[in-house]
Amino acid sequence: MKIYLKIWRQNDAGSPGKMVDYTLDNVILNMSFLEMMDTLNEQLVLAGDRPVEFDHDCREGICGQCGMMINGRAHGPVAHLTTCQLHMREFKDGDTIYIEPFRGKGFPIKRDLRVDRSAFDRIIMAGGFVSVNTGQAPEANGIPISHEDAESAFDSAACIGCGACVATCKNSSAALFTSAKIAHLAKLPQGEIESRKRALAMVQQMDDEQFGHCTNTEACEVECPQSISVLNIARMNWEYTLSKVLRNT
Amino acid sequence: MKLNAKIPPGPLKDKWTYYKDHAKLVNPANRKKLDVIVVGTGLAGSSIAASLAEMGYHVTSFCFQDSARRAHSVAAQGGVNAAKNYKNDGDSTYRMFYDTIKGGDFRSREANVYRLAECSAQLIDQAVAQGVPFGREYGGYLNNRSFGGVQVSRTFYARGQTGQQLLLGAYQALMRQVAAKTVSLFTRHEMLDVVLVDGKARGIIVRNLDTGEIERHTAHAVILASGGFGKIYYLSTLAMGCNASAIWRAHKKGAFMACPSWTQVHPTSLPQSGSYQSKLTLMSESLRNDGRIWVPLKANESRKPNDIPEEERDYYLERRYPAFGNLAPRDISSRAAKERIDAGFGVGPQQNAVYLDFSKAIQEQGKQKIKEKYGNLFDMYHKITATDAYTEPMMISPAAHFSMGGLWVDYELMTTIPGLFALGEANFADHGANRLGANSLLQACVDGYFVAPYTVSNYLSGEIKEPRLSVERQEFVDAEVVVRAHLSKLVSIKGSKTADHYHKTLGKLLYDYCGLSRSKEGLLKAIKGIRELRSDFYQNLKVSGDEDEMNGELEKAGRVSDYLEVAELMCQDALTREESCGAHFREEYQTPEGEALRNDEKFCFVSVWQYQGEGKDEILIPEPLKFENVELAVRSYK
Numbered sequence: 001m002k003i004y005l006k007i008w009r010q011n012d013a014g015s016p017g018k019m020v021d022y023t024l025d026n027v028i029l030n031m032s033f034l035e036m037m038d039t040l041n042e043q044l045v046l047a048g049d050r051p052v053e054f055d056h057d058c059r060e061g062i063c064g065q066c067g068m069m070i071n072g073r074a075h076g077p078v079a080h081l082t083t084c085q086l087h088m089r090e091f092k093d094g095d096t097i098y099i100e101p102f103r104g105k106g107f108p109i110k111r112d113l114r115v116d117r118s119a120f121d122r123i124i125m126a127g128g129f130v131s132v133n134t135g136q137a138p139e140a141n142g143i144p145i146s147h148e149d150a151e152s153a154f155d156s157a158a159c160i161g162c163g164a165c166v167a168t169c170k171n172s173s174a175a176l177f178t179s180a181k182i183a184h185l186a187k188l189p190q191g192e193i194e195s196r197k198r199a200l201a202m203v204q205q206m207d208d209e210q211f212g213h214c215t216n217t218e219a220c221e222v223e224c225p226q227s228i229s230v231l232n233i234a235r236m237n238w239e240y241t242l243s244k245v246l247r248n249t
Numbered sequence: 250m251k252l253n254a255k256i257p258p259g260p261l262k263d264k265w266t267y268y269k270d271h272a273k274l275v276n277p278a279n280r281k282k283l284d285v286i287v288v289g290t291g292l293a294g295s296s297i298a299a300s301l302a303e304m305g306y307h308v309t310s311f312c313f314q315d316s317a318r319r320a321h322s323v324a325a326q327g328g329v330n331a332a333k334n335y336k337n338d339g340d341s342t343y344r345m346f347y348d349t350i351k352g353g354d355f356r357s358r359e360a361n362v363y364r365l366a367e368c369s370a371q372l373i374d375q376a377v378a379q380g381v382p383f384g385r386e387y388g389g390y391l392n393n394r395s396f397g398g399v400q401v402s403r404t405f406y407a408r409g410q411t412g413q414q415l416l417l418g419a420y421q422a423l424m425r426q427v428a429a430k431t432v433s434l435f436t437r438h439e440m441l442d443v444v445l446v447d448g449k450a451r452g453i454i455v456r457n458l459d460t461g462e463i464e465r466h467t468a469h470a471v472i473l474a475s476g477g478f479g480k481i482y483y484l485s486t487l488a489m490g491c492n493a494s495a496i497w498r499a500h501k502k503g504a505f506m507a508c509p510s511w512t513q514v515h516p517t518s519l520p521q522s523g524s525y526q527s528k529l530t531l532m533s534e535s536l537r538n539d540g541r542i543w544v545p546l547k548a549n550e551s552r553k554p555n556d557i558p559e560e561e562r563d564y565y566l567e568r569r570y571p572a573f574g575n576l577a578p579r580d581i582s583s584r585a586a587k588e589r590i591d592a593g594f595g596v597g598p599q600q601n602a603v604y605l606d607f608s609k610a611i612q613e614q615g616k617q618k619i620k621e622k623y624g625n626l627f628d629m630y631h632k633i634t635a636t637d638a639y640t641e642p643m644m645i646s647p648a649a650h651f652s653m654g655g656l657w658v659d660y661e662l663m664t665t666i667p668g669l670f671a672l673g674e675a676n677f678a679d680h681g682a683n684r685l686g687a688n689s690l691l692q693a694c695v696d697g698y699f700v701a702p703y704t705v706s707n708y709l710s711g712e713i714k715e716p717r718l719s720v721e722r723q724e725f726v727d728a729e730v731v732v733r734a735h736l737s738k739l740v741s742i743k744g745s746k747t748a749d750h751y752h753k754t755l756g757k758l759l760y761d762y763c764g765l766s767r768s769k770e771g772l773l774k775a776i777k778g779i780r781e782l783r784s785d786f787y788q789n790l791k792v793s794g795d796e797d798e799m800n801g802e803l804e805k806a807g808r809v810s811d812y813l814e815v816a817e818l819m820c821q822d823a824l825t826r827e828e829s830c831g832a833h834f835r836e837e838y839q840t841p842e843g844e845a846l847r848n849d850e851k852f853c854f855v856s857v858w859q860y861q862g863e864g865k866d867e868i869l870i871p872e873p874l875k876f877e878n879v880e881l882a883v884r885s886y887k
Contacts (some may be wrong), residue, residue: 030522038527038749045747045793045802053314059487059528061629062413063319087631110459111799114315118436121316125428129421130380134300134698137371137378139333144389145382154382154407157414161318183378191380192429 001093003027007041008100013116013163014110019098033053033076033086034059034066042125046147054113061225064160067167069100073225074164082162082225096232102163104172105210117163119209120177126205128181130191156184158226165228167219171212176220178206179236180228186239196243203240250816250871252505252857255659256360261475261878262342265364268660272703273710280305283709284468284717286385286453287311288440288495290739291320292412292690293673294474294805295715296697297705302431304702306709309466310432311455312425312803313439313490318420321476321488325412326533326626327396328404329376329690331369335391340401342366348880349688352398352578353653353681354831354847355881356508356855356875360660365679365688368695373405376697379418383407396686397534398578398886404687409626410532411452412855415690437806438464439713440495441732443502443669446724448671454725454732458804459765461797463729469712470668470705473499474697477652477674479512482764483756483818485649486518486617492808493815496656496675504664505870506676506858508654509815510823511832513684514765516582518648519633520602529648530633532605533626534686537575539610539619540643542566542582544603548593553568573886580683580832580845581886583647587765588843597644604642611639646767651689653680653832654822657857657872662696668712670705672696678856684832694779736796739806744789748805751786755779755809755816763820768836772824784812818858818867825869828852849881 003024010017018093019162024040031039041051055065061082068083070076076086091097101109106119145153165176182199185191191198214233221230257264257271275283281560283306287298290312298310308765312320332345338529345366350357371392377383383405384392396404407414426432437458444452444465452467478493479485500506517536518529543562550557566586570577577585586603595601611619616639620627630638656664656671663670673693680688718725762768786809794800829838830852838846854871860868 028523028525031525032527035525035527039525041802042747042749045791048413048793050794051802052255053799056524057314057319057490058321058324060324060488060530061632062410063314063321063323065319085629087633087635089635114799117315121318121424121427121434121436124318124421125424126786129425130378131425132378132422133303134296134375134422135702137374140333140374140377140383141390147385147387150385152378152384156412157382157407157417158410160413163315178738179637184382187539188380188382189377204380209255 001027002028003036003091004096006096006098009052009082009112010109012111017109027088029087029089031088032059032084033070033083033088036088052113053111056084061085062160064162067102067162067164068165069102071098074102074168075225079222080225080227102167104166106172106174107163107166120161120163120174122209123178123202123205124181127194127201128185129192130185130242132190145188149187151188153184155229156180156187156232159228161227162225164223164225166211168219168223169212169215170217171215173214174206175210175214175233175236176224176228176230178202179232182239183232183235187236192225195239196246199236199239200243203236250665250733250859250870253357253659254872255661256358257660261359261363262875265367266449269703270706271433275706275710275713277305279713280632281307283307283712284309285705286468286471287467288453288472289320289474289476289675290317290420290423290474291322291474291673292416292419292693293697294320295416296421296694297474297672297701298432299419299422300698300702301427304706306458308426308432309435309468310861311435311438311440314435315437317423317434317436318417321491322416322690323413324488325690326409326531327535328394328411328687329372329415329693329694330396330403330687331373331405332366332403333370333373335393335400335407336509338401340403342352342755343469344401345764348399349679349685350879351884352685353683354884355681355849355853355876356830356874357679359876359878361678365692365695368699369691371699373692376415376418379422381414381418381638392668394430394535394570395538395576396701397537397582398573398685404411404535406535409623412690415694419587431805433706434611440475441498442728443499443558444724444728445502445666446718446722449667452720454728459799461795461800463732465725465729467718467720467725467801469709469715470670472670472701472705473656473675474670474672475675477655478815479649479652481552481815482512482649482759483752484526484529486515486529489518492811494808494811495813496671497668497811499656499664500668501860502666503860504666504669504874506654506818507657507855508822510763510819510826511653511682511834512649513579513651513653514583514647515650516579516586516647517605517645520597520599520644520646522599529691530629531648531650532630532643532645534579536605536623536626536871539622540575540605540607542603542605544574544589544596550596554596554606560667563594570886578683578887579686584765584834586887588779602644606642606643607638616716649764651684653677653682653684657855661707662701663704663708668708672701682833717879732753736803736807739790739803739810742787742790742792744791746789747791748802748809751782751790752805752809754782755812758782759816759819763823767823769824772820775820779813779817779820786810786813794810822856822858826852826856835876853881
């Protein structure tokens with residue numbers, strides 16, 4: 001099929017960007033979206049043009065590195081899917097597809113569709129871990145964890161850090177990402193001990209990185225490839241408020 | 250050069266204890282004077298970087314992804330092995346050691362494999378302490394399941410995303426150290442050369458992938474944890490960026506390569522559907538616990554799978570390997586699938602797949618139970634193929650997966666270059682000619698959390714008096730000149746074919762002649778083809794853009810230029826090993842039933858290769874394997 005593309009091209013964070021038109025013939029239904037982009041880039045390179053820079057790696061929906069706005073939606077038209085798992089069968093012959101980078105104050109553009117998501121790493125650095133040294137951990141079955149708690153912690157831990165939540169939020173909030181980590185560790189006995197300190201530090205870092213406040217629209221959950229629940233945000237707010245209250249009493 | 254594997258003395262079960270008891274220590278006050286470079290932030294890289302930083306060394310960590318959390322370890326699905334014997338089904342360190350040695354077709358070192366099994370229990374403890382949400386029984390205790398090649402349940406799992414959860418644990422430990430300023434982390438940096446000073450590894454040259462800038466970094470030791478190179482086949486289960494560059498450039502500087510031709514072909518990947526395809530997606534081997542593999546009894550069958558009655562199906566793994574059935578090891582299962590596909594019984598539009606059927610398991614256990622165990626894998630299958638595997642069988646096919654070969658290392662995980670270590674999939678050490686399922690995450694973690702912290706310290710104890718080097722030293726300047734010249738050369742060819750074109754062509758050559766089965770004739774043909782392709786590459790490659798800017802095409806071209814050299818050594822390695830073992834099936838050496846025929850008399854060794862310079866044949870130095878604790882048996886799963 002034939003596809004018309006309008007892609008955001010921008011040399012670097014300091015340069016102005018613009019939408020550029022491309023046409024791609026012979027797009028195959030079973031191609032993944034990124035394979036369609038590969039085909040475009042092959043065409044551009046052979047024509048002597050600079051290919052479109054975009055991030056990707058595992059192409060299995062798990063590494064979290066890919067991500068672009070496709071027709072105004074993070075990771076494209078299908079809910080709970082990464083861009084690498086989107087297939088061209090979701091489009092039809094003659095469609096025009098608008099492709100832009102994930103946008104947000106905390107995600108400066110590097111080039112074309114690549115953005116700098118290192119703010120997420122800094123949020124983790126603020127406390128998104130269990131303070132345990134390596135090499136001398138106690139017997140794993142020493143602290144039983146209920147099946148339900150382990151499953152629930154996994155539901156939160158499954159976040160892949162792609163940034164779709166930020167890109168789709170009107171306030172560019174990183175609340176879903178940050179809360180998923182806070183909830184994951186708070187639900188397990190190993191992480192629970194420092195959960196309040198963690199919540200304060202990670203929320204502070206999220207604000208410092210210029211992510212906005214949660215809008216309560218729940219758009220993040222709709223677009224999240226891993227269906228991370230907004231209930232994590234409630235848990236984060238609870239942990240945060242509790243630690244504030246306890247600190248002030 | 251004579252190889253010394255430095256295996257500690259004493260009985261097998263005491264060797265690692267002996268080593269730890271005798272390894273030299275570094276005084277805490279001296280550790281801060283010592284710098285270590287770690288390349289790669291997967292399980293091996295993150296865990297060793299965090300471990301050394303906690304001990305007080307100053308660590309510099311590099312990865313080419315945009316975040317340390319995105320290394321390829323994240324994609325491993327099925328689980329991680331540990332001899333905990335929680336199921337009371339007879340598991341033990343020795344049994345795990347034996348299964349792993351046997352699974353690798355008796356082509357790995359006893360001492361290394363025993364240590365892997367010994368440290369496995371500790372790893373589960375470590376991961377749980379870090380908050381990895383492993384599957385739990387209703388009583389709160391850890392759950393586990395079986396994987397291919399074994400008859401006990403020793404695989405711990407976090408649904409179908411065990412790699413992701415283990416990596417997050419290691420990544421979080423790493424970021425904790427970055428926050429504490431004991432680790433300096435450089436993301437989007439690719440290592441392009443290792444720098445030797447007085448014969449020892451003292452630094453690396455990297456390219457900042459955002460700016461194109463070339464940087465020099467110095468240290469007292471360099472650790473490569475840069476993963477495997479199965480992506481050399483182009484179509485593979487590996488992430489797009491996985492490459493051989495770091496280890497290959499170290500090889501050209503003097504580190505020996507071992508058994509490069511041993512690449513595991515995984516039996517449960519999704520089949521190729523077209524020439525545009527960029528990768529093959531893996532479905533976890535854990536699915537074979539409940540899924541039954543079959544093909545139609547009739548060749549060129551056109552009916553849909555659900556329309557084919559039970560008596561017209563060939564459950565070929567259950568038929569050929571009744572003891573292990575659908576859980577036969579990966580090399581056996583992959584070859585059995587290829588045999589059926591080549592014989593005309595393949596299914597799917599390209600007749601290149603076999604069925605993995607859950608109908609019986611759903612009938613017996615209910616859909617909900619299967620959903621609980623493998624739900625995300627079924628979802629993933631649906632996303633990619635638009636097919637509901639709860640109602641019709643999955644289609645699966647073998648695909649290139651894990652590199653058992655890599656840089657040769659001794660028991661201390663040190664290469665033949667003093668001060669240069671290789672961990673995880675980047676080394677050759679523990680898997681022999683075939684890796685048992687769920688041992689990959691294990692090896693990467695064990696190397697990084699439990700082995701290298703001792704062995705790297707042992708090495709560094711001799712480096713305390715070595716000063717920090719200036720990056721202005723001639724050795725660094727010279728290495729940078731070579732790196733820059735190579736990049737300029739790639740950009741200046743200005744031909745008419747892309748790096749992807751060469752990568753795909755090379756991949757096809759390797760699949761055809763150095764893949765699931767090999768023959769002398771095919772390998773000679775491949776070597777000739779690779780040489781021609783390499784020559785064409787340097788005449789007709791086209792890279793747009795410049796070297797001093799962000800340039801994804803240049804990154805690819807650099808990796809393909811290395812692959813074109815690695816591929817020849819792979820074929821050379823396969824050619825000289827005149828036997829069949831594990832992932833290496835030489836058509837000339839098979840039993841009348843079509844099973845692999847090992848030759849222990851002539852080939853019970855690790856093939857170690859020494860680089861001789863541009864265009865010269867490498868020299869083979871065998872490292873004999875001594876088996877004092879197990880008897881070399883025919884590997885039968887019947």
